[in-house]
Amino acid sequence: MSAIIILLIASISVAAIFLAAFIWSVRNGQFDDEFSPPQRILFDNSPSPPPKNTDQ
């Protein structure tokens, strides 16, 4: 009985945390630009990538 109540509270609060995370991420602008972040992570900080000989 009380186990159900505890589980309920737990499940709703987990869901609420995700809701809060979602709202935070929208407010933080994470959905404003869907192109740059996935590209940015691929950029090397080294001056140039190792050369490869591929003439397409």
Added chain:
Amino acid sequence: MIQITAGIEAGHAGRQIRLLHLHPNKNPFMHSSANTHTYQQLVCFHCGEACTIATITAENKHFCCEGCKMVYQLLNKHGLCDYYSLNENPGLTQRIPVRKDKFAFLEDAAIQQQLISFSNDQQTHITFYLPQIHCSSCLYLLENLHRMQPAVISTTVNFSRKEVSIIFDHNHISLQKVAELLTGIGYEPYISLQNLQHHKPGPKKSLIYQLGVAGFCFANIMLLSFPEYLGLEPADLQLQGVFRWLNVLLALPVFLYSAYPFYESGWKGLRHKFLNIDAPIALAIIVTFSRSLYEVISGTGAGYFDSMAGIVFFMLIGRVLQDKTYQQLSFERDFTSYFPVAATLVKDGQERSVSLPEIKAGDTLLIHSNELIPADGICTRGKACIDYSFVTGESLPVNKEMGEMVYAGGKQTGSAIEILVIKEVAQSYLTRLWSADVFKKNNEPKSVSFVHLLSRYFTYILFSIAAIAATYWAFTDSTKVWNVITAVLIVACPCALLLSNTFTNGNILRILGRNKLYLRNAQAIEDMAGITHIVFDKTGTLTTTSEQQVTYEGLALNQRQQQAIASLAAQSNHPLSRALVSHFGNIQRLPISAFREIPGKGIRGMVGDQYISLGSPDFISGYTTTIEKGARVYVAIDDKVVGHFSMHNHYRESVAPLVQSLSAHYKLSVLSGDHDTERATLQRMMGASTTLLFNQQPGDKLQYIKKLQENGERVMMIGDGLNDAGALKQSNVGIALADDCNNFTPASDAIMDASQFSHLYRFMRLCKANKQIVIASFILSIAYNIIGLSFAVQGVLSPMIAAILMPASSLSILLVTFGCSNIAARLFLKDVPRT
């Protein structure tokens, strides 16, 4: 085009010479040559354009112009050549150099104030709009700006808005220098008068929050409702109350917050004495919530919170899809975003930048080559050769002598001139034209969606069913009257109609957007479907402004003479010279000596042992003639006139087939600001039934459309320039055509990439299919409604039935609309190349 290919290596010179490969949307007018010749071609390492001269090289790489080479050397110096390895030829051509002091106005404190978003004693934050941003290389280069200039603290690119936010140390670098730094690497900031007046509003996020909250509540209410659906054991009955009250708590945010857009829009409609679709939906939400709350309080049942939250959730998804905005595009631009921020004022022999509103009558302004004339004035020095194509639709530049009047909005194509301002910016011809009443037309919706009308009938039928059922029950079992009325309203709210509409619209908008037709809103789809008459602008719409068709009449020219003419013309920046250069294409160039350019007249120079002159007849022959000199370039070799080149408008290749398919279904008109010299050609191309009108002023165009509308036509206007702005606004659907969608376009309902012009008819058919899909899915939802209503009128609508019916109908509508609109798109757009 957007890809990261490690295989393309920056330092490999061997692959410089390859088959002519062009980026699909970078250089639209070179496709014809790519189709006909497949010769080995030098392309610019920086921008990928064909190199006309093979002598501009650096480190075994070829460049089309000194500008591109300079950018490369700059990047190379700072070790930023990854720029070239991320994408092939990522740059944009630097052939037209940016004037040195162009950004001098950024030193003006008042202008700075308006542009800067934040500043303290160490750093300044500024956001520039860079329309050139197009690939990951741009991102890489701009975000590594600090490696070139240590005073730049950080740069962040917002790709979808094409903006870059720069934080820099203003003690070490000025704002002007930052702008010049960006310009130097090929990203010239676009700063317009509109930037100063108001900033772009950010995207509306409240709808997303409302959707998030509704989703959270919906899922949890569903979960908590399962005991109700499945039934509880008698021992657990006290839990029932807990579940129900938790549901009330979870339903409150949906009722008060998430459903707010529906109350707002329904109320707005009612205030204008118009019953739109949101009003009955708001009513249904309120009725459902109140009855459910009553049931929980009285302990008679669990209510329909799950259905309510589900419906709100689904309707919000539809709305978010439909309200998708194209952040990087602006549909509301006016002339202020076309004008520059500042002009160069000449006073006592000194030049200084002055912001536009400060220009007074009597000031002398220096207008550089390729600059806009900001205010009406008199040309006092130099020869004006002004391109008014954007403002009036005339396709060829107009020559103005000293003492003649020049109007604001034209672009000086010759060398620098000085003008004496006679009217302030706010009173100039263009500005007054804009502030005329017709241009300031209210922004109220032009038409009402058929969905609202349909929902009205739906509501009437619903109310009569509720009334009949209530009367029946009043005589049989009066305790059930309220139960039945509310059940009918709950189960049969027109949300299915709204769902089918928003989901179909959203999907069609997305499909059209992928095909580079960007609609301002969903209503434009429906307006496009109902069009009866299509009006085209000529200059820039049916024709391309970037290219002229060139024909030659006179003595035959041999190969060497052709080379000589092309080489000479390549030395000049005049539009007619440029047309000649592109006419000759990739012909071998010869060295030139004794080159002279006489602005507004022509050019001459020695090529080998030949003395070549190109220009107007009086320049070539020495006496004045009256024949349309603007469209002709005369050629003299060794002072003997050998012939002339005539420049014609170059019609887009797609015009003829498009007209053929359109004329069977729509009435067509062409309005042109030009003279009627090409009437015969145009009439042949457009078919005999097409109305052609020439010498049309912006106001005439608008009046013509108004007249059509008074005759009951629904008009679509397709134009590109400021001269079409009034007509675009007046028409039922105004489409602005743009070679580059990020450039300036006048206010319109839609922006179409010029490359997609030929597919217009297919897009219109897709828009027509939109309505049929909405109606089809609506019929489907009526089937669900009949099932639901049959339970409701009997007074036996259990929460379980409602909870199955509602999501089932929503989901099936979702599937039907998405499926049908994708099938329709595949059917109608199968020949349209995907990008």
